[in-house]
Amino acid sequence: MYDYVIVGAGSAGCVLAARLSEDPDINVLLLEAGPPDTNENIHVPLGYLQLARTEVDWDYCSAPEPQCDFRRIPLPRGKVLGGSSSINAMVYIRGNPLDYDGWGVAGWSWGDLFPYFLKAEDNERGASRWHGVGGPLPVSENRSRNRIAQAFVDAGQQAGLARNEDFNGEAQDGVGIYQVTQRGGQRASAAVAYLHPAMERANLTVKPYMHVQRVLFEGTRAVGVEAQQLGETQQLRAAREVILCGGAYNSPQLLMLSGVGPAEHLQMREIEVLLDRPSVGENLSDHPGSYLVYTTDEPHSLLLALEPPALEEYEATQTGPFASNLAESGGFARVDAGAPAPDTQFHVAGLQIVDEGMTDPVEHGVWASPCLLTPRSRGSVQLASNDPSAKPIVHNGLYSEPEDMRRMIDGLRLTLEICGQPAMKLYCAEPFTTPEGDSDEALRAHVARTTYLVYHPVGTCRMGEDADAVVDEQLRVNGLEGLRVVDASVMPTVPRGNTNAPTIAVAERAADLIRGAKPLSAERADEAPSEPVAA
Secondary structure: OEEEEEEOOOHHHHHHHHHHOOOOOOOEEEEOOOOOOOOHHHHOHHHHHHOOOOOOEOOEEEOOEHHHOOEOOEEOOEOOOOHHHHOOOOEOOOOOHHHHHHHOOOOOOHHHHHHHHHHHEEEOOOOOOOOOOOOOEEEEOOOOOOHHHHHHHHHHHHOOOOEOOOOOOOEOOEEEEOOEOEEOOEEOOHHHHHHHHHOOOOOEEEEOOEEEEEEEEEOOEEEEEEEEEOOEEEEEEEEEEEEEOOHHHHHHHHHHHOOEEOHHHHHHOOOOOOEEOOOOOOOEEOOEEOOEEEEOOOOOOHHHHHOHHHHHHHHHHOOOHHHOOOOOEEEEEOOOOOOOOOOEEEEEEOOOOEHHHOEOOOOOEEEEEEEEOOOOOOEEEEOOOOOOOOOOEEEOOOOOOHHHHHHHHHHHHHHHHHHOOHHHOOOOOEEEEOOOOOOHHHHHHHHHHHOEEOOOOEOOOOEOOOOOOOEOOOOEEOOOEOEEEOOHHHOOOOOOOOOHHHHHHHHHHHHHHHHOOOOOHHHHHHHOOOOOEOO
């Protein structure tokens, strides 16, 4: 018997396991469907390019997307200690104050969450109004400075965008080099930052290769989980709470497998309905992106990682191409006149990315991608069957709201403009994957052909104070006892930026809620800037 059973050792699960086990009188069990994070490609930053469709990836795929030529879009998710923080691009972005204030949920405003960003952070720039030190999560400068990444920043300025030295500082707008969750040129996943130090505690048990099949209930109270490990089914009991940390695909999937979700859908899958909750699995949102690819004769791309000197440099100093997070530079812009905050984000890589990264590049090149930060389209997660091993059906509903396509086209136009500036001329010499013309129709066809997801899914177990919300402001599943969801699925809308840092902040605050600790916001909300500032 454990006090808390946490399902999923992703970013949120690692934070909760570490924080809850700080109390030696509390016994915590953390379950992870995947393996320990021992694969070397997890820890060498550029190595994550080799992790898709391996044992550390759930290897999900969307249902055919009608507005994207009915393509099935890859949806990699981490299936390993650290979850997606073990396979992501390590970009550290908090989002915009308007994101959290816009959620409209008591206790989850920007002022409420800002202290938890600081608490989590150990930024090598040092302590300031904007940054924390001494927290578990290392935030560092990128130890690879590819020439192409810097050229994009220069080109952005030539196109009229501001230079931004800190996207998590006073202003989000502008172009610059991203900070990353690394330490000493190695990935600092949530497992490295939070979980590994905590695993020395006798009151924390971590079980990998443990695929949870369903939550166990006595009446309407969650009392444990049923899980399968290496073919053996086990029941694991929780005296206080079961906490789901599976992410925006797996948490609603597990709720539905346990009889919590839209009654009609569950009945169609021959699952006994415990609680009719139509909003479970709905409200899926992610950042859709498009991209441009160019080739160049200039031998300065990350393809240099294939040359022996690159490995020698990394082994000696943990710098160079192997230390790259791939998307070293980028930025934020407002393509809609009058937008209250950025609506477009750029990710730029000094690499010819082919076939969504599934085919190795053979030439030096550039990949430049705009993504839509505030999509209006919504999707859903549904069960394929009542078999827990069956992958969920993910309908993203991309561009089902026509306004999203218009704004993506505008973002693509701005990206083309930046890539056409003098600073990028050497590196964008030869179009490889670009629109076949400059009309709206040509750009729309290019978006349909190239759209991918930036792997920031949220919203499928939405928090709120309304009756339709899946979880309340304490992240407790409405209508049930002893069951919470703590991960990106509780976010009502997707933040303006990469979602790893926000997920960690949500989990940090959730840990205080679970422990009954006084929220930090009561003492430190005055430190948080109340309005986004234009650069």
